[in-house]
Amino acid sequence: MPTVKEVLAYGTQILNQNKIGDATRDARLLLMHLLSCDRATLIINNDKLVEEEIVATYFKYIDRRKNHEPLQYITHYQEFMGLPFYVDQNVLIPRQDTELLVEKLIALPWNHHPIGLEIGVGSGCISVSLLHYISNLTMVCSDISQAALDIAAKNASINACIPRIKFIHSDLFANIPQQKFDFIVSNPPYIPKCEMNQLQPEVLDFEPAAALTDSGDGLAFYRAIATEAKKYEIGILAFEIGYNQGPDVTKILEIEGYQNIQLFYDYNNKHRVIIAQQGEI
Ligand SMILES: C[S@@+](CC[C@H](N)C(=O)[O-])C[C@H]1O[C@@H](n2cnc3c(N)ncnc32)[C@H](O)[C@@H]1O
Structure with missing residues (x-):
């Protein structure tokens, strides 16, 4: 049986040979995952033997990462x-950039029992985090993908917020009942079709295309949501946007009559979040 050190060295070598960005880190994280241990435990046990069964699974994982x-x-x-x-x-991997959208919503002065709607819930990262950090919040979450809704429900359960979250299988607002929402939030598919071929293989070949692009100019979901949302009584409309979409989405919201339109920058100093107001919150 090989030692932890030997397994890691070989895993790292394979990933390096296949030009995987952070080969050392990924080789280590995959072994930590299989051994259910943290980094310190892995280092302390560098000379311990790794069971054959775990070694075999590890190299299957390395093979997948290599591809x-x-x-x-x-x-x-x-x-x-x-x-x-x-x-x-079945779902987009939650991005750190999206945390800004959640942080901006958490920071708003919610002082009653707010109800939010998320269009395109995916893994549930936005809604579940909002529920975790805003007490008394209730979320209605929709997605066109039933598989995504199932995963969002699983994450709601993992994070103990099932009683305050409702899921609706829907193409945009098609199945969303008429009711008042204090806010509508969405991180819609916003990559323009013409930019899809610039994506890393990790994204293009593995993440669901329906979560990435509108197969058009990248603005279709902003137009549709900004228009449809006006049929509901809402307070705030909050979007994640692409780094260069600030001016276009601002214009869409202005044309639709939204007020107090605010753009926020991410840590790379690029536009990332836009929030507009339709009514009181
Ligand atoms: C960019 S992902 C965002 C997922 C998650 N909210 C996040 O921030 O990680 C967009 C989501 O919108 C969903 N979606 C795409 N088209 C849709 C439509 N017409 N109606 C509702 N959801 C849609 C996709 O299935 C995907 O889960």
Whole structure:
């Protein structure tokens, strides 16, 4: 049986040979996942032997990563807003950039029992985090993908917020009942079709296309949601946007008559979040 050190060295070598960005880190994280241990435990046990069965699974994982499958789809895990999320190929992997959208909503002065609607819930990272950090909040969550809704429900259960979350299978607002929402939030598919070929293989070949692009100019969902949302009584409309979509989405919201339109920058100093107001919150 090989030692931890030997297994890691060989895993790292394979990933390096296949030009996987952070080969050392990924080789280590895959072994930590299989051994259910943290980094310190792995280092302390460098000279311990690894069971053959674990070695075999480890090299299957290395093989998948070598072919650019994202680490998170192999380990089925991504942290978001300090909370654990299950992920697989049916949902977009939660991005750190999206935390800004959640942080901006958490910071608003919610002083009663707010009700929010999320269009395109995916893994549930936005809604579940909002429920975790805003007490008395209730969320209605929709997605066109039933598989995504099932994963969002699993994550709601993992993070103990099932009683305050409702799921609706819907193409945009098609099945969303008429009711008042204090806010509508969405991180819609916003990559323009013409930019799809610039994506890393990890994204293009593995993440669901329906979560990435509108197959058009990248603005179709902003137009549709901004228009449809006006049929509901809402307070706030909040979107994640692409780094260069600030001016276009601002214009869409202005044309639709939204007020107090605010753009927020991410840590790379790019537009990432836009929030507008339709009514009182
Ligand atoms: C960019 S992902 C965002 C997922 C998650 N909210 C997040 O921030 O990680 C967009 C989501 O919108 C969903 N979606 C795409 N088209 C839709 C439509 N017409 N109606 C509702 N949801 C849609 C996709 O299935 C996907 O889960």
